[in-house]
Amino acid sequence: MTERTSCVVVGGGPAGMVTGLLLARAGVEVTVLEKHPDFLRDFRGDTVHPSTLTLLDELGLGEKFHALPHSEVTAAGFPTEDGGMMKLADLSRLDVPHPYIAMVPQWDFLDLLAESAMKEPTFTLRMSTEMTGLLRERGRVAGVRYRSGGTDGELRADLVIAADGRWSLARREAALEPKEYDCPFDAWWFRISRGENEGDGMLTPRMRNRRFAVPLPRQGYFQVAYLSPKGEDLRAQGLEAFRENVVEACPEFADRMDELATMDDVKFLDVRLNRLHTWHREGLLCIGDAAHAMSPVGGVGINLAVQDAVAAATLLADPLRRGGVTGAELAKVRSRRLLPTMLVQGLQRLLHRTVMRPVMAGKRNGPPPAMIALLGRFPRLTVIPARLLGIGFRPEHAPGFARRAQEPA
Incomplete structure (x- = not known):
């Protein structure tokens, strides 16, 4: 079966x-293909930054977003090393409507x-629909092949936008290879x-005796990233060794590490940049x-992806309508x-090298x-990394055609 859409x-x-x-x-007539039946995936990026919060306001979705269960990192x-705390980024100093990072389940x-x-009458979302290949015609991409419910189909389009993540099949099918x-x-x-x-409002990476952990404060729990040297298989070392490593970095977790029953409770992320x-x-x-692909440092991956999406829609809406x-x-x-992406990745590489x-x-610890x-000498400088x-x-920012009045929560 062959169908058609604009994008x-x-x-x-x-x-x-x-x-x-x-x-x-x-x-614009647009169809989004999502291979899973729902959005319920754990340990995805759950950080929504101030610039994205402003965008949601512009789209008329700010009130609905803030009605969702969330915590705020300011x-x-x-x-x-002397046991003190050094504030690196003070988001409360930002002159924006929402001077914090909202931690909200991505789903x-x-x-x-x-x-x-x-x-919107021109929008279609197809869940449980997986792209399996690209359609080509006269030297250009002309749509996608897909599989849904055991049935194969074709969806022709003027434009295919690959937003399928760091292991993108669409990118691979187009023979585009990223530099690692x-x-x-x-x-x-x-x-x-x-x-x-515990941990209210403050994102505090823990560094001690070669161990590095980042507890993210969520409602009722911490979402913790334990960092290990590239390629090290912590599963092979076993659950008890993993618990001990975490406690070395975060001694305050010693009384609750039994909450990790097996290594199946720990999800691995192969970090790529x-x-x-x-x-x-x-x-x-x-x-x-x-x-x-962005490093998890700063949790900026979602923010950059959303900015790409806004830029793409702003620049391509008119050509697609034509x-x-x-x-x-x-x-x-x-x-x-490109420049914002390069600068953020450059900062991430600097932090990798120096921290x-x-x-x-x-x-160092x-x-x-x-x-x-x-x-320590110039605390007002914390507004720079915050920005x-x-x-x-x-x-x-949202283009004029996408702006709406606030929808009530």
Whole structure:
């Protein structure tokens, strides 16, 4: 069976859903394909940064978003070797409507976007529908092959947007290969209970005796990333060794590590940092992790993916309404988003080199002493990393065609 739409978006994550919503509000016929039956995946990126919160306000979804169960991170800091705490980024100093990072289950965020998008007559969301290949015609991508419910089909389109993540099949089918950058660690995610006022509002990585852990405060629990040297198989070392490593970094968790019953309670993330040189082929555009996988440092992956989506919809809505998109028009998306992506990845690589690698090598138990001294002497400087973390280098705003009045919660 062959069908047709103007734009098919592969992947129903934040990048894909924001793209679909904005294009539909522009009157573009758009279909989003999501291979899973729902959005319920644990340990996905759950951070929604101030710039994305502003975007949601512009889309008329701010009130509905803030009605979702969430926690708020207003600052990030590091423990110092003398037992103190050094605030690195003070988001409360930002002059924005929402000066914090909202921690919200990604499935709630995606459900909110899907609910709003499905009000648009030109929007279609197909769950349990997996792209299996690309259609080509006269030297350009002309749509996708898909499988749904055991049935194969074809969906022809003027444009395919690959928003299917760091292991993107659409990217691979288009013979686009990202350049990989060195990343010294992998992440092991788990959740553990949290006291009522424990860790409120502060993101505090823990570094001690070669161990590195990042507890993210959530409602009723911590979502913890334990970082290990790249390629190290912690499963092979066993559950008890893993518990001991976590307690070495986070002694306050010693009384609750039995909440981890097996290593199946720990989810592995193969951390990648990469970027495509070219983000498009004729008829296809990669955005989000499909164009540039980000390190989990700063939790900025969702923010960058959403910014890509806004830029793509803003630049491509008119060409899609006219009935076709040229390669030159697709290249404009990369041109607009490349510098912010490179700068963020450059900062992440700097932190890998100056913080993560020395800590895991046993050379330090915290950030560089020069950084501690500078921020200790000039605490107002904490607004600079806060702005880089919370807003980024080129925040995108909703185009006029996508803006709506606030929907009541």
